[in-house]
Amino acid sequence: MSVDQEAINEELTMFRDMVLRFFEQEVTPNYEQWEKDHIVPREFWNTMGEAGLLCVDMPEEYGAAATSLDVQMMIMEEMSRLGFGGLASGYNIHSNIVAPYIFHIGSDAQKQKWLPKMVTGEAVAAIGMTEPGAGSDLAALRTTAEKDGDEYVLNGSKVFITNGILADLVIVCAKTDPSKGAKGISLFLVDTSTPGFSRGQKIEKIGQHASDTAELFFENMRIPADSLLGEEGMGFVYLMQELPRERLGCAVQGVGAAQGAIELAVDYVQERKAFGQEIGKFQNTRFKLAEQKADLEVTRAYVEKCMAKYKRGEMDTEDAAIVKLMATEMQLRVVNECLQLFGGYGYTTEYPISRYYTDARIQTIYAGTSEIMKEVISRGMLGR
Numbered sequence: 001m002s003v004d005q006e007a008i009n010e011e012l013t014m015f016r017d018m019v020l021r022f023f024e025q026e027v028t029p030n031y032e033q034w035e036k037d038h039i040v041p042r043e044f045w046n047t048m049g050e051a052g053l054l055c056v057d058m059p060e061e062y063g064a065a066a067t068s069l070d071v072q073m074m075i076m077e078e079m080s081r082l083g084f085g086g087l088a089s090g091y092n093i094h095s096n097i098v099a100p101y102i103f104h105i106g107s108d109a110q111k112q113k114w115l116p117k118m119v120t121g122e123a124v125a126a127i128g129m130t131e132p133g134a135g136s137d138l139a140a141l142r143t144t145a146e147k148d149g150d151e152y153v154l155n156g157s158k159v160f161i162t163n164g165i166l167a168d169l170v171i172v173c174a175k176t177d178p179s180k181g182a183k184g185i186s187l188f189l190v191d192t193s194t195p196g197f198s199r200g201q202k203i204e205k206i207g208q209h210a211s212d213t214a215e216l217f218f219e220n221m222r223i224p225a226d227s228l229l230g231e232e233g234m235g236f237v238y239l240m241q242e243l244p245r246e247r248l249g250c251a252v253q254g255v256g257a258a259q260g261a262i263e264l265a266v267d268y269v270q271e272r273k274a275f276g277q278e279i280g281k282f283q284n285t286r287f288k289l290a291e292q293k294a295d296l297e298v299t300r301a302y303v304e305k306c307m308a309k310y311k312r313g314e315m316d317t318e319d320a321a322i323v324k325l326m327a328t329e330m331q332l333r334v335v336n337e338c339l340q341l342f343g344g345y346g347y348t349t350e351y352p353i354s355r356y357y358t359d360a361r362i363q364t365i366y367a368g369t370s371e372i373m374k375e376v377i378s379r380g381m382l383g384r
Contacts, residue, residue: 008068015056015071019078022051031084034210035355038202040087042124042166048091049121055099062115069311072096073252080256081263083352085359086210088253089366093162094118096249097242098125101171102189105230105238110189114169126167128158128190128216129239136372138173138236139182143218145174152176152188152228154196154221160366164214165202168192172218173239176232185235188227196221207358243368244320248310250367251303251327254360258296258334261356265289265338268353272343285341292334299330318380325373328363335360 026047034040048054057072058064065071072095079088095118102114117123134140143156154174161170170190177184190197200215230238266289269280279285306323309315335356339346346353364370 008070011068012070012074015067016074016078018051019053019075022053023078023082023084026051027084027087028082031087031210035086036209038204038209039165039212040090040210045094045121045124045166047121049119054091054121055095055115055119058099058103058115058119062111063119064115069307073249073307076249077252077256077259080253081260083257083260083355083359084210085253085257085355086208088256089208089211089362090163092246092249092253093127094125097246098127098169098171100245101127101187101229101238101242104242105187106189107226109226110229114189118169123168124163124166125169125171126161126163127171128161129173130158130160132157132159132215136368138185138239141173141175141185143172143174144178145172145176145186145188145223147176147225148222150225151222152225154188154190154218154223156218158216160203161214161216162211162366164199164216165212170216171229173235180233182236184233185239186232187229187235187238188223189229190218190221190223190227194221194223205362207355207361240317243317244310244315246367247320247324248303248306248315250363251299251306251323254327254331254363255296255300255303257356257360257363258292258299258331261335261338261353262289262292262296264351264353264356265292265341268351269341279341288337288341292337295330295334299327303327318377321368321373321376321380324368325370325377328360329370331360331363 052065053075056065056067057069060066076088076092076096079091099115099118102111114123118125129138131141131143133142145152145154154172156174170192172188172190173185174188175184176186196219198217203213203215205213269285270278272279303323306315306319309319339353339357342351342353345351348354
């Protein structure tokens with residue numbers, strides 16, 4: 001084992017113990033209520049910030065812990081393993097997606113303005129790509145940003161935006177030159193306290209209830225020219241550049257949730273009896289559990305391979321598509337089979353396995369559907 005890997009393992013052990021204690025004290029007693037409320041309390045973001053759990057792999061100059069990427073991913077994996085799927089998705093957007101966008105693309109002024117606030121939880125972040133008529137087809141975006149002197153005028157709407165209700169900052173994808181299609185897309189850092197911004201009601205979903213999801217509206221919203229993230233017209237390039245990390249995050253969530261579902265099933269089949277014995281003693285039960293374990297571990301190995309490639313700067317869009325496709329589809333398979341072992345109880349909200357089931361379903365849809373992932377992979381194979 002290399003010295004670097006030993007250091008990472010020590011760091012992971014230290015942070016995992018702290019993270020698990022934090023979840024046990026601050027999340028587990030409250031999560032059922034957050035699910036019923038269909039939102040995580042705004043102050044909990046500040047609590048996570050105070051505990052040093054937000055944007056952990058950002059540099060110390062912004063107040064962050066400056067950990068390895070492994071710690072960032074571990075936090076999301078543990079959230080997912082413990083059944084906090086909605087929280088994990090919101091955390092993924094804030095810490096694993098928006099923060100790197102700003103760090104990699106933003107100006108020094110933008111980094112100094114937003115990253116410290118994201119680290120403390122003073123600012124909750126979201127990213128606005130999807131529109132009512134444009135999901136995976138970014139070239140079909142209708143939100144526009146027209147330059148007017150030292151401002152841009154933003155008009156349009158976004159839908160299915162994670163953290164949309166609580167967001168103080170939204171990275172908005174908009175067309176600055178509609179005639180150029182995907183090449184006319186730019187990114188903007190939008191302060192939601194600016195006049196012209198509004199939110200729709202929370203979007204009610206079949207799962208991940210604690211994750212607040214909203215439709216956002218921009219009506220003649222004037223934002224400073226220095227809200228432009230990176231260069232004008234480079235938005236699509238930036239999205240492609242950052243997608244590997246986003247999809248890797250989804251894959252990590254998939255691995256964590258599958259692990260958690262298996263742990264629940266293993267406990268249950270050793271307690272539940274049928275026909276005079278524990279159901280865990282039936283060959284079908286043992287074989288089903290073995291299949292799920294194997295499915296998970298093979299996928300975990302590929303996720304770890306992709307994480308190593310990402311850290312070396314070698315993970316490309318095809319790798320990202322494969323890992324996202326395989327890990328999220330694995331999650332659906334494993335959770336489904338684990339729920340089946342619970343019988344009728346698995347279909348009740350009294351048993352947590354049902355939440356793993358409903359939370360899982362969005363994983364093959366957001367951040368690029370499984371169908372889009374297959375398209376990306378096949379284009380790489382066929383050279384077009």
